[in-house]
Amino acid sequence: MLASEVWPVRLLRLLFGGLAVLAVGAQFGREVVLPGFSPVNFFSYFTILSNSAAGLFLIGLALAPGRNRARLAEWLRGAMTVYLATTGIVYAVLLDTGELGLTLPWVNAVLHRVIPIVLFVDWLAVCPQCRVDYGKALAWIGVPMLYLVYSLTRGVVVDWYPYPFLQPVEVGGPAGVLLHILGIAVGIAAVSLLVAWAGNVRVRASQMRAAA
Known part of the structure; x- marks a missing residue:
C-alpha cells in the first residue's frame, strides 16, 4: 500500500500537479492576447477552476505530505477527486463534440482526461488515513451547485x-437548463458516494491488515 510520504508518490503528485497548472497557464497565455479577452470569463469555467485547484492541491501534498494525515486534508482529497471526475464526465457526456475552439489539443487532453484519471487513481492507490462518512461525502456536491x-x-x-x-436558448428554455442541472446533481451525488465507498473499502482493508 502506497503512502503519501514515499518519494514516488510525492514526485508523481508534483509532476501531475505541475502539469495541471501548466496546462491552465498555457491556455490562458493563448487567449489573453486575443481581442475582447475576459479573465473573469476564463476563470468562470469549471474545468479551469477544478484543474487549477487540483493542481495546486497535488503540489501542496507533494511538498508537505504530512498534511495528508489530517482528516480535513483527506476530505479535501476526496472532494478534488469528485470535482475532477465531474469535469471529465460532463465533458465526455455533454461537451465532447470534436470541436476544440480555442482550446489547445494537449491542454484539452490534460484537463479533461489526464488529471481526472490521476486524481481517481491517486485516491485508490494512496489509502486514505480515515473513513469518510457518506453524509459528509454528499457535502462535496455543494461546490458544483454553488458554481x-x-x-x-x-x-x-x-x-x-x-x-x-x-x-x-440552447436547451429548450429554463426547463431544459433545470433538467440538465438535476441530472448533473444526481451524477455528482452518485460519484461522491462511489468515491467515499472506494476510500472506505481501502481504509477497512488497511485496518484489517494492521489488526492481523
Missing part, C-alpha cells in the same frame, strides 16, 4: 454562459 448558481446568475446579468447546457 452553477454563480454561472446562471452571472449569465443573466452579462448574457454569457460558460457551457451550452446552461444557456436557455
Whole structure:
C-alpha cells in the first residue's frame, strides 16, 4: 500500500500537479492576447477552476505530505477527486463534440482526461488515513451547485454562459437548463458516494491488515 510520504508518490503528485497548472497557464497565455479577452470569463469555467485547484492541491501534498494525515486534508482529497471526475464526465457526456475552439489539443487532453484519471487513481492507490462518512461525502456536491448558481446568475446579468447546457436558448428554455442541472446533481451525488465507498473499502482493508 502506497503512502503519501514515499518519494514516488510525492514526485508523481508534483509532476501531475505541475502539469495541471501548466496546462491552465498555457491556455490562458493563448487567449489573453486575443481581442475582447475576459479573465473573469476564463476563470468562470469549471474545468479551469477544478484543474487549477487540483493542481495546486497535488503540489501542496507533494511538498508537505504530512498534511495528508489530517482528516480535513483527506476530505479535501476526496472532494478534488469528485470535482475532477465531474469535469471529465460532463465533458465526455455533454461537451465532447470534436470541436476544440480555442482550446489547445494537449491542454484539452490534460484537463479533461489526464488529471481526472490521476486524481481517481491517486485516491485508490494512496489509502486514505480515515473513513469518510457518506453524509459528509454528499457535502462535496455543494461546490458544483454553488458554481452553477454563480454561472446562471452571472449569465443573466452579462448574457454569457460558460457551457451550452446552461444557456436557455440552447436547451429548450429554463426547463431544459433545470433538467440538465438535476441530472448533473444526481451524477455528482452518485460519484461522491462511489468515491467515499472506494476510500472506505481501502481504509477497512488497511485496518484489517494492521489488526492481523
